[in-house]
Amino acid sequence: MTRFFGAGGASVIAAACILAIGSASPAAAQVATMAATPTISSLPATQATTIATPATSVSVTLPSARAAILSTTPRPVSGATTAPAGAVAVRPAVTHAGLWPLVWANMTGAALDEEANCVATAVYFEARGEPFDGQLAVAEVVMNRAASGKYPTSYCGVVKQPWQFSFVRGGQFPRINTQSASWSYAQAIARIAKQRLADALPDDVLWYHADYVAPGWGRRLSKVEKIGAHIFYRA
Template sequence: MGRKTFSVVALAAVAAATVTLPGLDSAAALAQAADDKLSLSGAADPAPAAELVPEPTVFVSEEVVQPLPEQPEAPVLTEAGSLRELVGMVDTSTPMNEDLRCLAGAVYFEARGEPLTGQLAVAQVIINRSEDNRFPGTYCSVVAQKGQFSFMRGSRMPQPRTGSAAWGRAVAIAQIAHQGMWQSEAGDAVFFHANYVRPNWSQRKTKLAQIDTHIFYR
């Protein structure tokens, strides 16, 4: 580049700078004038942005109570290997309430000559009836129901020989049946009769078991 050319370029740059710089000064002057106008008009400075301060976490110690699901009634467990063994384990000296005494009396008078499984089945029928709305709701009222048990004297039960071994077995069987300690072959039966009779109603029932001289139905 020649010396003359360089001089022309330099002069052009100086001229451009001279034109541009006054423009910048004008912009600055306009901004300053706007600020002065706001100050004179008494306008307040814009409020500073609110600072967001997180609230502290508060832990409340309270007992959490949750309803527990209903548990099914636990079955009565026994270590007896047979019903006869279980009968021997039952404490028959424990005082009985009236209902349990009626149950033991029914076993004694209706089935004391039967095997233990037959005695348990008779007790089970009485219990099943007391839980069936077609029959009275207590053992005594089931046994006393008119025309159901031939050993009854109207609504009165004869006096058993309470000192006999047969009564002791009947008491044990009543307690075993009442507490559900041994499963009866009678299941959910609510009817039974001796095998030497054939009542008309038996043809309309479902036979569940026959134990010695008794046949059980539902």
């Protein structure tokens, strides 16, 4: 599936229940296994490049009272960080494992509004089966585009813009298996992204493509990061 070809314009019972949902993705199998573990004392650090560095772990209390370690930290309220002179501003590392507590906490809640639903739809069709950090990155590209002044100003407008997302046909979305684990995860990712509970990419990243293709426009942009099966760019 081509994507953005153009620079224009979980307890054990709970885990088993998740896996019982139709169309469970490889990511579902992994996170369900994690949910069956009473306590996660630590998670592997990541060696991120360009836009992310390993972050200090913080404790997160889940609704089930299971403790976990989240390998990401909130963005400073002031929006400012102290860094050596000449250093490139970075954000805390976000990993698939580190995002699991947030995904678990946001899989249920109020129904998504139309705009958030469009973000979740893009995540579902573009990145289901991807690690959670890769799904979050796709959601953020949609949001970044809407805020950039270069694309439609609404999330739905961005997703439905002609020739941008290959799953969109005539401005219409294909049928979603709303009973699937993938859709539950996509909705959670949309909630996380919209509330800015975690960040995977800088605000100026507006383009990406699958790693098995090499579109010509990629040579005119600056590669930022490869997350999951997608490569992300800024101008």
